[in-house]
Amino acid sequence: MNIFVSTKETQGHRKNDFCFVPDNEPVLFGFACDCESVDGKCGCKRSLVGVYCHTATTTFKIVNTPMSKRDYVERMIQSSRDAGWPIDKNKELYSVVYEDIQEILSIAEFFNDGDILERRGRKIQTRQRRS
Numbered sequence: 001m002n003i004f005v006s007t008k009e010t011q012g013h014r015k016n017d018f019c020f021v022p023d024n025e026p027v028l029f030g031f032a033c034d035c036e037s038v039d040g041k042c043g044c045k046r047s048l049v050g051v052y053c054h055t056a057t058t059t060f061k062i063v064n065t066p067m068s069k070r071d072y073v074e075r076m077i078q079s080s081r082d083a084g085w086p087i088d089k090n091k092e093l094y095s096v097v098y099e100d101i102q103e104i105l106s107i108a109e110f111f112n113d114g115d116i117l118e119r120r121g122r123k124i125q126t127r128q129r130r131s
């Protein structure tokens with residue numbers, strides 16, 4: 001199964017790159033501001049969020065993991081609890097989080113192990129490594 005993890009590879013290809021997530025930490029969509037543009041100051045529409053550190057990165061890559069989908073989903077849901085989201089008290093919030101996890105897994109299937117990626121709004125695309 002393919003998942004997204006943080007990487008510092010290709011950081012600096014865009015002037016507004018940043019990476020506050022340790023390498024190889026799984027990343028997910030965070031909650032994005034409504035009025036933010038992709039290259040806006042906040043950065044929430046061009047980054048994914050580390051599931052343990054809860055900070056963001058504009059660069060991430062595909063890793064093929066032997067982890068089961070069920071274990072992965074449970075870990076991701078736990079990370080939302082750890083971040084303080086009241087997902088067990090709020091069914092709607094729980095399903096938003098759950099669907100985001102499913103979405104990110106289905107997007108990850110379109111890429112190959114080791115691909116370096118970036119986010120542009122709701123779009124995830126590959127970056128070229130510079131030699």
Ligand SMILES: [Zn+2]
Pocket residue numbers: 032033036042043044045
């Ligand atoms: Zn934002």
